[in-house]
Amino acid sequence: MTSIDQVLQKIDQNKEKLIARLAEAVEIPSVSGDAAYRKHVFEMADWLKAQLEKLGATAELKPLGKQNLDGQEIELPPVIFSDLKAKTDADKKKTILIYGHFDVQPALKSDGWNSEPFKLVHDEKTGRLYGRGSTDDKGPVIGWLNVIEAHQQVGLDLPVNLKFCFEGMEESSSVGLDDLIRKHKNDFFTGVDAICISDNYWLGTKKPCLTHGLRGITYFKLRISGPQADLHSGVFGGMVHEPMTDLFAVMSKLVTPQGEILVPGINELVAPLTSEEAQRFDNMEYALTDLHSATGKDVAINDDKAKTLMARMRYPSLSLHGVEGAFSAPGAKTVICASVIGKFSIRLVPDMKPEKVISLVQDYVQKEFAKLGSKNTVHIEGEGGAPWYADPNHWNYVAAAKATKKIYGVEPDLTREGGSIPVALTFSEELQKNLLLLPMGRGDDGAHSTNEKIDISNYIEGTKLLGTYLHEVAAAS
Ligand SMILES: C[C@H](N)C(=O)N[C@@H](Cc1c[nH]cn1)C(=O)O
Numbered sequence: 001m002t003s004i005d006q007v008l009q010k011i012d013q014n015k016e017k018l019i020a021r022l023a024e025a026v027e028i029p030s031v032s033g034d035a036a037y038r039k040h041v042f043e044m045a046d047w048l049k050a051q052l053e054k055l056g057a058t059a060e061l062k063p064l065g066k067q068n069l070d071g072q073e074i075e076l077p078p079v080i081f082s083d084l085k086a087k088t089d090a091d092k093k094k095t096i097l098i099y100g101h102f103d104v105q106p107a108l109k110s111d112g113w114n115s116e117p118f119k120l121v122h123d124e125k126t127g128r129l130y131g132r133g134s135t136d137d138k139g140p141v142i143g144w145l146n147v148i149e150a151h152q153q154v155g156l157d158l159p160v161n162l163k164f165c166f167e168g169m170e171e172s173s174s175v176g177l178d179d180l181i182r183k184h185k186n187d188f189f190t191g192v193d194a195i196c197i198s199d200n201y202w203l204g205t206k207k208p209c210l211t212h213g214l215r216g217i218t219y220f221k222l223r224i225s226g227p228q229a230d231l232h233s234g235v236f237g238g239m240v241h242e243p244m245t246d247l248f249a250v251m252s253k254l255v256t257p258q259g260e261i262l263v264p265g266i267n268e269l270v271a272p273l274t275s276e277e278a279q280r281f282d283n284m285e286y287a288l289t290d291l292h293s294a295t296g297k298d299v300a301i302n303d304d305k306a307k308t309l310m311a312r313m314r315y316p317s318l319s320l321h322g323v324e325g326a327f328s329a330p331g332a333k334t335v336i337c338a339s340v341i342g343k344f345s346i347r348l349v350p351d352m353k354p355e356k357v358i359s360l361v362q363d364y365v366q367k368e369f370a371k372l373g374s375k376n377t378v379h380i381e382g383e384g385g386a387p388w389y390a391d392p393n394h395w396n397y398v399a400a401a402k403a404t405k406k407i408y409g410v411e412p413d414l415t416r417e418g419g420s421i422p423v424a425l426t427f428s429e430e431l432q433k434n435l436l437l438l439p440m441g442r443g444d445d446g447a448h449s450t451n452e453k454i455d456i457s458n459y460i461e462g463t464k465l466l467g468t469y470l471h472e473v474a475a476a477s
Pocket residue numbers: 136137170171172173199200217219418419420421422447
């Protein structure tokens with residue numbers, strides 16, 4: 001009798017093939033945030049569609065129209081809608097909607113990578129696979145393909161029907177996706193019983209977790225414009241208002257080095273902490289050494305475990321990301337930049353509404369800029385998505401917990417994630433179904449960072465976890 005155990009065994013036997021599949025995907029530099037790379041996001045959509053079709057799934061590319069990216073009008077990458085029904089008793093089986101993304105964050109070797117970011121490098125000594133997208137989110141997305149393939153190889157029917165929604169703009173605010181979901185909630189998305197997303201990480205490096213909350217995000221671009229062109233600082237320094245000086249003055253008023261957000265009214269939007277919640281953070285299996293190993297050095301603001309976890313999951317944070325238009329190359333160019341754009345974001349938690357946060361930040365920045373008495377001009381725009389929180393007392397979570405116990409031999413921690421997946425809230429609200437985050441990678445994977453990796457054990461055991469989860473879902477009531 002064919003069973004899930006044979007599927008798990010097959011996944012082990014397929015190991016080299018599964019690594020090669022991930023390598024193919026990592027080689028496509030599908031960076032969504034840079035217009036110059038946009039063609040590769042399309043290439044990645046075609047690659048994934050072909051993989052799904054090879055496995056017998058239907059796969060349709062849904063166009064999203066155009067977007068304006070930094071002053072350039074460009075085509076948005078398509079969303080993939082894919083359907084794979086169980087061969088027998090499909091109408092009696094549950095339907096699980098799987099979401100993932102095939103775009104990645106930018107990466108250049110010169111950022112500090114030890115190897116080419118768009119080439120998967122297998123480090124035999126550590127058992128790790130390095131490459132952009134290995135953990136965020138190509139590894140997990142391909143994990144689902146691996147599961148289907150292993151079922152077919154051992155001749156076991158899928159225990160549930162599957163629907164896939166894969167997007168290519170997650171790392172760039174999921175532009176266009178919400179509208180597409182609303183448009184198709186009564187056709188493609190009908191019949192969905194629960195949703196599963198594998199696009200986050202364990203808290204540390206050892207203990208698996210299930211995640212039932214995400215922070216939202218508002219992303220800001222603050223432009224200060226001055227002279228018509230860049231100027232010589234020897235000729236004009238001291239004579240003119242400098243955009244970069246103004247920008248640094250304003251940006252230094254946003255957050256303290258201790259992480260305290262200085263924008264008035266922001267902290268008051270946060271829902272009060274309950275004692276039951278506080279208890280949960282105390283109980284989570286996490287040590288400050290997990291943070292030190294993930295960051296490579298002790299740079300922690302706090303030395304208290306619960307406070308550190310709450311800073312990531314329970315409270316907002318404001319991060320300064322970069323300055324577009326600034327001189328950043330090696331050397332000592334003596335330039336006064338004509339126009340610079342400061343980029344920063346605020347991670348949101350319940351009950352913060354993105355619109356309210358954007359308006360508080362815009363007012364504050366205008367006031368702080370006015371205090372400078374500069375003749376330069378300021379423009380600030382923000383966009384974002386709200387936080388998401390799900391009820392973990394649901395068969396979807398029970399099934400995932402049982403699957404975790406089977407694969408890893410431990411009960412998973414129940415966590416909330418500091419990152420953002422804007423579509424989680426849209427799916428929950430529009431489809432009114434339970435949504436689960438089932439991570440594959442570890443807390444030290446370096447998502448969005450240099451030398452992003454996934455451990456082979458996480459990729460292979462994680463693939464088994466996804467497959468086992470589907471079987472537990474089928475058995476759940
Ligand atoms: C958690 C997920 N894997 C992720 O990395 N999400 C991004 C989403 C985002 C929003 N704006 C830009 N990227 C994140 O949390 O930064």
